[in-house]
Amino acid sequence: MSFNPSSGSDDSQPETDIAALTSTIHIGTIANLARNSYSRIVKETVPCVVNSKYIVGTDHVVWPIYFEDGAQWIIRIPQRDWSPLLEKNLQANIDVMNFIGAHTTIPLPRIYGYSTNVDNPLGRPYVFMQLMSGKLLWERWFDPEWFTERRRKTVFRSLAEYLCQLNRFKLPALGTIQIDPISQMLSVGPILPTPESVDEEHASGTANKGPYFSVTKYFHDELTPKIKNEEDEVLKADLISLRMFIRILVDPALDGPPFVLQRPDLHLQNILVDVEGNITGLIDWDGVCLSSPRQNGYAGYPSWITRDWDPLQYTY
Numbered sequence: 001m002s003f004n005p006s007s008g009s010d011d012s013q014p015e016t017d018i019a020a021l022t023s024t025i026h027i028g029t030i031a032n033l034a035r036n037s038y039s040r041i042v043k044e045t046v047p048c049v050v051n052s053k054y055i056v057g058t059d060h061v062v063w064p065i066y067f068e069d070g071a072q073w074i075i076r077i078p079q080r081d082w083s084p085l086l087e088k089n090l091q092a093n094i095d096v097m098n099f100i101g102a103h104t105t106i107p108l109p110r111i112y113g114y115s116t117n118v119d120n121p122l123g124r125p126y127v128f129m130q131l132m133s134g135k136l137l138w139e140r141w142f143d144p145e146w147f148t149e150r151r152r153k154t155v156f157r158s159l160a161e162y163l164c165q166l167n168r169f170k171l172p173a174l175g176t177i178q179i180d181p182i183s184q185m186l187s188v189g190p191i192l193p194t195p196e197s198v199d200e201e202h203a204s205g206t207a208n209k210g211p212y213f214s215v216t217k218y219f220h221d222e223l224t225p226k227i228k229n230e231e232d233e234v235l236k237a238d239l240i241s242l243r244m245f246i247r248i249l250v251d252p253a254l255d256g257p258p259f260v261l262q263r264p265d266l267h268l269q270n271i272l273v274d275v276e277g278n279i280t281g282l283i284d285w286d287g288v289c290l291s292s293p294r295q296n297g298y299a300g301y302p303s304w305i306t307r308d309w310d311p312l313q314y315t316y
Contacts, residue, residue, distance in 0.1 A: 018056055021079055027052055027063075029121050030075055034065050037113030037128055038073075046071070059286065064131055072131035073112060077124050087116045088176075089192040090125060092289035095179050099186075100261070100288070104165040107132065107272075107281045108264070132281030134272030141268060141304070146275075154277035156305075162279060163263055166298035170258035171291040174218050175211030177261075188259075188291055213257060215250050215293045219243075251295065259291040266302035 027050045039045045048067040055062050065073040101108055109129040116125050140146045173188040191210040212218040223243045230236040265284040272281035
């Protein structure tokens, strides 16, 4: 399976912060919540075991859950302090993931239950998801015994076939995707903050940017407050220069609608494959609730096949 447990934290996260979070999470409470969620699906109570070892990602801590009948889940719990805007962001991501799961054959994790707020027995937001099968591409790609030209092409073909399915969804603006629960029609609202930007950009508690109907206008509005707040004069000059060049950096033919869905984070550690290289799971869809310009959406190249763009990050 895809889960690689660890009792430690990601290097990017302070160990004390992770320890403080995990000390508040009771494994028995996770098990009770998981059993209750699963019983609503299978109409009976099935015992489960929660692995006490966890893995730490950029924004979440994850525990695996194993049910007696063979079902396997994970629970994802955000690391940072919560807010009403992040609650809306999480709900929007869940809605878009469910929409993609219902309208494509892309192997993204099925969502079994969630709480977008802290008003639950855990005291933190959480999402129960399917534990996807397969092996991380990171583990296979650099294995000389596994890596062949045929398998390499199978990975690319399989990935392209799945991501091309997102081509059917067109959006009128840049912003947060909204889905009508009855008609399943897509619309776009103001941009909700990411966990990294919620404090500095949305202190008022409102999502006050967008929607945008021009990529140029979006970049201009993104750069202007950064220029205003930048104290380093050299960096400020660089940002001003970048803002001046926006109009020639953005292809006029792609400046306006239609806009498209984003792809998941295609890091090698977020792609699962079988022994022949067929994609069995794409597991990091954070941020998919935001629509994207066509030149930066679902058709964007994964960084690990563009070594010439970033030779220092991938040295194979």
